[in-house]
Amino acid sequence: MDDKTAEILPQRFTLENKFKFKCHKDVKCFTKCCRGINIMLTPYDIIRLKNRLDLPSDQFLSIYTDLQILEKTDIPVVTIKLMDDEEKSCPFVRDEGCIVYEDRPTTCRYYPLGVASLSHKEGADADDFFFFVNEPHCLGFEEDTDWTVKDWRIDQGVDIHDDVNAEWTDLVVRKRSFPSNVQFSDKSKQMFFLANYNIDKFREFVFESTFLQLHKIKPETIDAIKNDEIELLKFAASWFKWVMFKQGDFELNETEVEKRKKTEENLE
Ligand code: SF4
Numbered sequence: 404m405d406d407k408t409a410e411i412l413p414q415r416f417t418l419e420n421k422f423k424f425k426c427h428k429d430v431k432c433f434t435k436c437c438r439g440i441n442i443m444l445t446p447y448d449i450i451r452l453k454n455r456l457d458l459p460s461d462q463f464l465s466i467y468t469d470l471q472i473l474e475k476t477d478i479p480v481v482t483i484k485l486m487d488d489e490e491k492s493c494p495f496v497r498d499e500g501c502i503v504y505e506d507r508p509t510t511c512r513y514y515p516l517g518v519a520s521l522s523h524k525e526g527a528d529a530d531d532f533f534f535f536v537n538e539p540h541c542l543g544f545e546e547d548t549d550w551t552v553k554d555w556r557i558d559q560g561v562d563i564h565d566d567v568n569a570e571w572t573d574l575v576v577r578k579r580s581f582p583s584n585v586q587f588s589d590k591s592k593q594m595f596f597l598a599n600y601n602i603d604k605f606r607e608f609v610f611e612s613t614f615l616q617l618h619k620i621k622p623e624t625i626d627a628i629k630n631d632e633i634e635l636l637k638f639a640a641s642w643f644k645w646v647m648f649k650q651g652d653f654e655l656n657e658t659e660v661e662k663r664k665k666t667e668e669n670l671e
């Protein structure tokens with residue numbers, strides 16, 4: 404995952420493509436791939452990591468992440484903030500391995516495969532595909548275990564991540580395919596960040612503002628998003644999609660919207 408050496412190879416892998424690979428503690432390169440890296444975090448990665456570290460999402464984001472703009476788009480994405488040491492290490496790597504291994508991000512699970520939608524690099528385009536992150540220091544390719552891309556995803560638990568992140572990935576890919584003159588406003592970027600990354604603040608926005616008065620949300624949905632962060636995340640991504648693209652089944656409570664407009668007019 405070293406930016407200087409990693410390249411997207413022209414070959415696009417599908418789920419059925421095969422490769423040989425094994426990573427374990429006895430490889431000479433153990434943890435080398437956790438330094439000098441650029442790891443984009445998905446919304447579900449953030450939920451798992453902030454819960455692992457027992458932090459609210461805004462604190463996790465400010466301590467452990469950097470804000471970047473996805474190449475070819477103006478979409479805000481967050482990446483792991485690297486340490487200030489010589490090797491630019493991931494803050495979660497130790498000599499004995501990853502201290503958040505069970506909750507490691509999607510990109511770390513896919514490695515040595517990459518996914519176009521999670522890549523900043525040229526060559527990653529609108530449609531999704533897999534590629535090899537071919538780095539000279541990675542000796543896992545010298546091992547003799549066979550995988551298909553499909554089996555690797557299941558083994559690494561990445562299929563669950565992809566399922567939870569589906570709406571977000573769709574938005575990222577959709578924005579990439581927009582003409583370059585279509586830009587998100589600053590307000591849209593803030594909403595995108597809130598809905599996709601800052602889940603605890605999004606919860607406050609839903610339950611502690613007029614959101615539930617202004618939208619017609621089914622009681623069973625309210626129950627689900629109150630008690631389940633993954634449901635809340637999926638709800639957030641769908642809501643953002645509805646606000647931006649008018650797609651989905653959200654509905655405004657027109658009576659409340661009118662009331663609010665009148666109150667605002669009276670205050671002017
Ligand atoms: S999160 Fe874990 S696996 Fe991923 S780069 Fe950091 S230390 Fe390595």
Ligand code: SF4
Binds near residue numbers: 543544
């Ligand atoms: S084999 Fe590759 S993935 Fe495993 S520790 Fe070495 S560099 Fe990282």
